[in-house]
Amino acid sequence: xxxxxxxxxxxxxxxxxxxxxxxVVVFPVAYAFISSFKNTSEILAGTNFIPENWLxxxxxxxxxxxxxxxxxxxxxxxxxxxxxxxxxxxxxxGYVFSRGKFPGKNIVFGMQxxxxxxxxxxxxxxxxxxxxxxxxxxTNLWGIILMQFFxxxxxNIFLVRGFCDSLPKEMDEAAKIDGCSFLGTFIKVILPLLKxxxxxxxxxxxxxxxNDYLLPMIVTLGNPSQRTLPVGLVALKGSSDAAAAxxxxxxxxxxxxxxxxxxxxFCNRYFIKGLTAxxxxx
Amino acid sequence: xxxxxxxxxxxxxxxxxxxxAPQIIGLIVFSIYPVFWVIRYSVYHYDGIxxxxxxxxxxxxxxxxDSGYWMSxxxxxxxxxxxLIIEIPLSLMxxxxxxxxxxxxxxxxSVGFYMPNVLGIAVSAMIFTFLFSSFNGIINNFLIFxxxxxxxxxxxxxxxxxxxxxxxxxxxxxxxxNMLFFMAGFQNIPDDLYEAAEIDGASKIKQFFKITIPxxxxxxxIILMLAMVNGMKMTNNVLLLTNGGPAGKTNVVMxxxxxxxxxxxxxxxxxxASAMGVVTSVIVAIVTxxxxxxxxxxxxxx
Numbered sequence: 001x002x003x004x005x006x007x008x009x010x011x012x013x014x015x016x017x018x019x020x021x022x023x024v025v026v027f028p029v030a031y032a033f034i035s036s037f038k039n040t041s042e043i044l045a046g047t048n049f050i051p052e053n054w055l056x057x058x059x060x061x062x063x064x065x066x067x068x069x070x071x072x073x074x075x076x077x078x079x080x081x082x083x084x085x086x087x088x089x090x091x092x093x094g095y096v097f098s099r100g101k102f103p104g105k106n107i108v109f110g111m112q113x114x115x116x117x118x119x120x121x122x123x124x125x126x127x128x129x130x131x132x133x134x135x136x137x138x139t140n141l142w143g144i145i146l147m148q149f150f151x152x153x154x155x156n157i158f159l160v161r162g163f164c165d166s167l168p169k170e171m172d173e174a175a176k177i178d179g180c181s182f183l184g185t186f187i188k189v190i191l192p193l194l195k196x197x198x199x200x201x202x203x204x205x206x207x208x209x210x211n212d213y214l215l216p217m218i219v220t221l222g223n224p225s226q227r228t229l230p231v232g233l234v235a236l237k238g239s240s241d242a243a244a245a246x247x248x249x250x251x252x253x254x255x256x257x258x259x260x261x262x263x264x265x266f267c268n269r270y271f272i273k274g275l276t277a278x279x280x281x282x
Numbered sequence: 283x284x285x286x287x288x289x290x291x292x293x294x295x296x297x298x299x300x301x302x303a304p305q306i307i308g309l310i311v312f313s314i315y316p317v318f319w320v321i322r323y324s325v326y327h328y329d330g331i332x333x334x335x336x337x338x339x340x341x342x343x344x345x346x347x348d349s350g351y352w353m354s355x356x357x358x359x360x361x362x363x364x365x366l367i368i369e370i371p372l373s374l375m376x377x378x379x380x381x382x383x384x385x386x387x388x389x390x391x392s393v394g395f396y397m398p399n400v401l402g403i404a405v406s407a408m409i410f411t412f413l414f415s416s417f418n419g420i421i422n423n424f425l426i427f428x429x430x431x432x433x434x435x436x437x438x439x440x441x442x443x444x445x446x447x448x449x450x451x452x453x454x455x456x457x458x459x460n461m462l463f464f465m466a467g468f469q470n471i472p473d474d475l476y477e478a479a480e481i482d483g484a485s486k487i488k489q490f491f492k493i494t495i496p497x498x499x500x501x502x503x504i505i506l507m508l509a510m511v512n513g514m515k516m517t518n519n520v521l522l523l524t525n526g527g528p529a530g531k532t533n534v535v536m537x538x539x540x541x542x543x544x545x546x547x548x549x550x551x552x553x554x555a556s557a558m559g560v561v562t563s564v565i566v567a568i569v570t571x572x573x574x575x576x577x578x579x580x581x582x583x584x
Contacts, residue, residue, distance in 0.1 A: 014379045021376060022394045025454065029397065031420060032409045046418030092301045100298035101290055108306060115313045119566040121515050122540035123559025124316035126552065131311060150308025182294045183301070211402025213518050218544065230404030234522060237408060249408060257405045264400045268393045271400060272462060 029257070036250035043246045055247070062251040070225060071232035072255065074141065075210060078228055081145045082209035083202055089152035090201050091194060094160020095186050099172060112154050122214075129218065139223045144215050156201045159274075163197045164190060200274040203267050210260055229256035324557035329550045340557035350530060351558060354538040355565065357445070361520075361534065362513025365449040365456070370505070373457045377464035378494075392465075395458040407522035410451045414438075441531040444524045448532065451519060460505050467501030468494075503577045510573060514566045535562050 035043055036058055038051040062068045097109055128147065129138050137143030167190065175185040213230045220226040227235060233252045236245060264271060299306075324340055326333045344351055376395065380388055398406055414421050416436040425431045437443045471493065479489045517536040520526060526533040526541070533541075539562065542555035 011384065014382060014385065018376070018379055018391050021372075022391055025398060025458075026394055028406075028409050028413055028454070029401070032412060035412070044417050046420060046423055089305060093305050096298045096301050100294055102295040102298040103290060105298075108302065108309075111314075112305070112309060115309065117567065117570070118317055119511065119514060119563050120316060120320060120559055121536040121562070122517055122543065123320050123556060123562070124313075125540070126543045126555070127316035127319035128312055130319075131315070147308070147312055150304050151312050152305055152308070182291075182297045207400055207402075211400075211404070213402070213404050213522070214540075230402055233404050233408060237411070246412070250412065253405045253408045257401050260400050260402065261397070264397065265393075268396070272392070272396060275459060275462060 032250055033254055036247070036254045038247060040244055040247045043250070058247045058251040059255070062248045062255060066232075066236055066245070066248045066252060067224075067227075068229070068232060068252050068255050071227050071229045074226060075228040075230075075256075078141045078145065078212075078216070079206055079209040082148045082212075083205045085145070085149040086153065086156060086205035087198055087202055089149065090156035090160050091191065091198060092186070093152055093157045095164055095190055097157065098161045098164035099185075099190075100182070112157070116154055125215070125218065132219070138219055140219060140226045141216060141228070143219055144212075147215075148209075153205070156205070159197055159201060160194065163194060167193060199267075200270045203263070203270040204274040206263065207260065207271070210256075320556045320559045322556075323553045324560045326553040326556075327551070328553040328556075330552060333553070336553060340554045341561070343554065344557060344561055348558075350533065351535070351538060353531070354533040354535045355562075357532060358513060358516065358534040358536075361445065361448055361452065361516065362509055364445075365453050366506075366509055368449075369453045369457045369460060370502075372453070373460035374464055376457070377461045377468065380461070381465055381468045392458070392462070395461060398455045399458060403518040403522060406451065406455060407519060410447060410454075410523060414447050438524055439528055441528065444528065444532045448520055448523055451523060452516075455519075463501050463505055464498060467498040471497045506577070507570075507573065510569060511566070514562070514569075 031049075034050065037054045037056070039053075039055055039058075042048065042051060063072075097105070132138040132143040132147070135143070135146075137146060171189050172185050175189045180188060211230060212228070213234070216228045217231045217234070220228075220231055224232075224235070229252075233249065233256055236252060237249055239245070323333070325336055325338070327336045327339075328334075379385070380391060401409075413419055414437040416422065416434055416438070418434060419437075421437075422431070422434040426434070435443065437447050475493050475497070476489060479493060484492065515536060516534050517540060520532060520534045520537050521540070524532045526537055535558075539555055539558050542551060542558060
């Protein structure tokens with residue numbers, strides 16, 4: 001009897017701790033969401049928690065006047081191509097690094113892994129931009145999309161390679177006997193099995209592209225019509241009449257956040273799976 | 283020659299290289315070339331148009347005259363490690379509680395905790411600017427209500443309160459990542475250990491220090507490692523929360539270099555900025571190697 005009571009007490013403390021932590025974590029987003037329906041003077045006064053009138057027009061104004069409609073479209077196609085290229089390049093490279101036998105394999109793989117250890121950070125941005133400038137792609141998003149095509153993330157390649165390594169080699173051999181070429185085996189045998197890994201990579205690169213800030217900001221500096229949502233949001237905050245536009249800023253923040261949150265709610269297991277897999281392997 | 287032909291299937295070799303071609307080009311053009319570019323211009327005075335050889339002048343300037351650079355390095359370490367003082371116990375605690383077998387709504391909790399990660403830096407920095415804003419932001423209102431401060435505090439007006447905002451933001455975003463790492467680490471601890479300890483009469487606290495902590499030491503090592511590497515790369519959060527302000531006092535190293543490249547003012551100094559990039563990557567390499575060494579030694583203890 002006593003034993004049961006003590007366990008209950010522990011459980012209650014556990015639940016209280018977790019619920020409080022949950023509320024603290026979720027509160028900033030919930031508060032910003034609620035505030036995005038207030039008018040500016042209400043936001044600046046900061047007195048009432050729930051808006052007096054729920055102003056949907058903050059969203060329509062952000063969409064039309066503050067150009068979040070254009071930003072959304074830019075974000076959509078930018079993310080689409082980044083995800084597409086991330087999927088293609090990581091699947092193919094991962095497969096080749098796992099199954100291909102060719103001279104120089106270890107050198108190429110070793111160089112790719114080795115580059116992870118040279119942390120140049122922001123100092124590599126400038127030379128990269130010089131290359132894009134040389135290709136006349138330094139003032140729009142296509143430059144970054146191109147870079148995405150040429151630079152697959154090594155973490156993603158690791159993920160696919162690890163998964164391919166775990167598949168039995170006999171399958172390849174059977175396919176080969178049936179007349180499949182090296183790449184034919186990939187398309188017909190391996191790729192269908194890669195689906196869970198592809199889902200993880202797709203979700204993670206979507207998250208990365210949708211939220212990407214620094215590079216899209218730099219390339220769209222002189223070209224506001226190319227801004228993606230994060231870039232446009234920060235630009236609005238930095239504009240001259242920012243203090244009067246907090247309602248639009250918050251509505252814009254929610255326009256950027258909500259698509260991501262919807263994907264997250266439905267696919268959260270991929271986010272978490274990719275995180276742990278990437279860290280252990282990478 | 284004959285041997286090589288036997289070992290490699292020509293068709294496989296050709297298609298492998300065909301598939302990897304973009305990757306190899308990208309590696310050379312976008313990863314390796316910038317490294318050489320940065321190293322080369324680190325010994326030049328370069329304003330984007332004319333370059334003149336400078337020898338080691340840029341490096342001498344970093345080591346003798348540029349206190350802003352060293353402050354940004356220090357700030358990087360303060361933020362990257364200072365936040366761990368709160369973040370690690372918090373994430374360990376959350377992981378332990380979430381790993382309880384009887385717990386309900388596990389999924390809901392972990393999905394909620396991880397949510398700040400998916401928002402993206404622009405949105406989350408905007409939300410934090412809003413919460414901490416000096417015009418009756420909710421944090422100020424709350425602190426006044428609780429009687430901790432008397433009048434609204436401008437969080438971005440002095441160094442340490444601005445650093446507090448940065449750290450709070452990174453803990454808010456990052457603690458769940460570490461929590462998930464710890465939870466993965468817990469799964470590798472066999473239940474037998476706890477059962478045996480239970481039979482031997484070890485208390486829960488003793489079990490925690492004698493079983494849990496040693497068994498998650500590898501996880502802890504990964505977390506510290508990632509904190510350092512990611513900490514050195516930290517740019518966006520500081521750029522968007524304080525932009526290094528007030529007066530450059532909260533600059534972190536990558537932001538400082540970024541500004542040297544892109545917010546050049548009257549005269550661009552790409553050579554000097556490159557030299558800072560070189561010094562920084564050497565510092566990162568040294569710290570990483572030293573850390574790997576030390577942690578390898580401490581791993582032998584268990």
